[in-house]
Amino acid sequence: MGKPTLNDLxxxxxxxxxxxxxxxxxxxxVSRSALSHAMRGLENDLNVRLLHRTTRSVxxxxxxxxxxxxxxxxxxDLDRALDDVARDDEALRGTLRINGSEGAIRQLLQTVVPRFMAKYPQMELDLVSDGxxxxxxxxxxxxxxxxxxxxPKxxxxxxISEDFRFLAVASPRYLRKYGQPGTPEELQWHRCIRQRLPGGKRYRWEFARHxxxxxxxxxxALTMDSNTLMIEAALRGLGIAYVPETYARDAMARKRLVAVLDDWCPVVPGLFLYFSGSRHIPAGLRAFVDLARHAPGNESGRST
Structure with a gap:
């Protein structure tokens, strides 16, 4: 019987x-064929069949x-021991992969990422912006x-952020031409900049009052798939956009956009960094989470 490698296990x-x-x-x-070959080798080393293979399942x-x-x-236990050694000498290595929306990744870039990269220069971050x-x-x-x-529960x-609102915003030029809606129902008489979700459906605007x-x-008549581009369209007077307030804040401060239906726009839960608690948490992720909990403006950084 051969001796299996740690990589094969x-x-x-x-x-x-x-x-x-x-x-x-x-x-x-790795390639599928290389992985299949490695598993055959592991079975040969142990002299036992570990996997049932069909053309569609394993x-x-x-x-x-x-x-x-x-x-x-x-x-x-081995991973924890290696992580502890890595953290002891402050020489974390490896790649940390994080997925989120464009706005979520932007939030990380504004808060946690710069501090993480400065503190752990040998770590690599792979941030995937995915709707x-x-x-x-x-x-x-x-x-x-x-x-x-x-x-997920x-x-x-x-x-990693406070609660915030989605806001309906339009340019002063648009409002001078078409007027300002007094209720969400009056949006039917306006030009709205709609958002297409990655699955193909259009995003439905949410309102609440009393x-x-x-x-x-x-x-x-205009549908887009990017909050940034929707803001650009609203700035050009092409209609009313419904976006997270963080995207509109700068333009509103400069009076280039105006919030409409402000009393109808509800607060939504803020952004959360989330991960599985049922498997080993790598040292790099633990370090990132620690910084996220204590990011500026998020000292309370509570968990769910």
Whole structure:
């Protein structure tokens, strides 16, 4: 019987978690054929079959389940030991992958990222701006950033921003020409800049007042998929945009945009950095979370 390598054992754990050579290969950064060959080699070294393979799926044999159960605590302890050593000499290394919307990544760039990169210069950050709500575990991310209400219940969330509002905004030029709506229902007589979500659906505008909440799909000839571009369109007088207030704040301060229906725009939960609490948390992620909890303006940084 041969002697399995640590890399092969880690690769086996990823295959077991993903139940797919394609997904596991993508997470590990190797080809599917190379991963399959490595798993064959591991089975030959141990002289036992670990995986049932079909053209569409991968599942564990009884021996595979047994090996996985023994590997989890052993490799987790090893990872913790290596992480502790890395943190002791302040020489964190590796890559931290974080997924979030464009606005969420911008928030990190304004708060946590500069401090993290200055403190841990040997760490690499891979920040993916994605409008889709992805399964961070299945797609190989260490963490994600979303609105508090969108954080999955089985995840640990750390607040990185205060609560804020989505605002309906328009340029003074537009309002001089078309007037200002007094209620959300009056938007049907206006030109609205609508937003297309990554899945193809249009984003419905949310309003609330005196305990009455509702959503509308406003009319409009212009649809976009970027809050930044929607602000640009509103600045050009092309219609009313509905965006997070952080995108409109600068233009409003300079009187280039005006909030409309201000009393109808509700507060929404702020942004949270979230990650799985059911698996080992790498030292790099722990360091990033610690900085996020104590970011300027977020000293309370509570978890969910």
């Amino acid at each position: 880690r690769a086996f754990m990823v295959v077991a978690a993903r139940r797919s050579f394609v997904q596991a290969a993508g997470e590990l950064g 599942s564990l044999t009884e021996a595979g389940h047994g090996l996985l159960a023994r590997l989890h605590p052993v490799l987790s 889709r709500f992805v399964d961070i575990v299945a797609e190989g991310f260490d963490a994600g950033v979303r609105l508090g209400e969108a954080v 089985d995840m640990i969330g750390v607040r 305990g009455h909440a509702f959503t509308i799909d406003p009319p409009g």
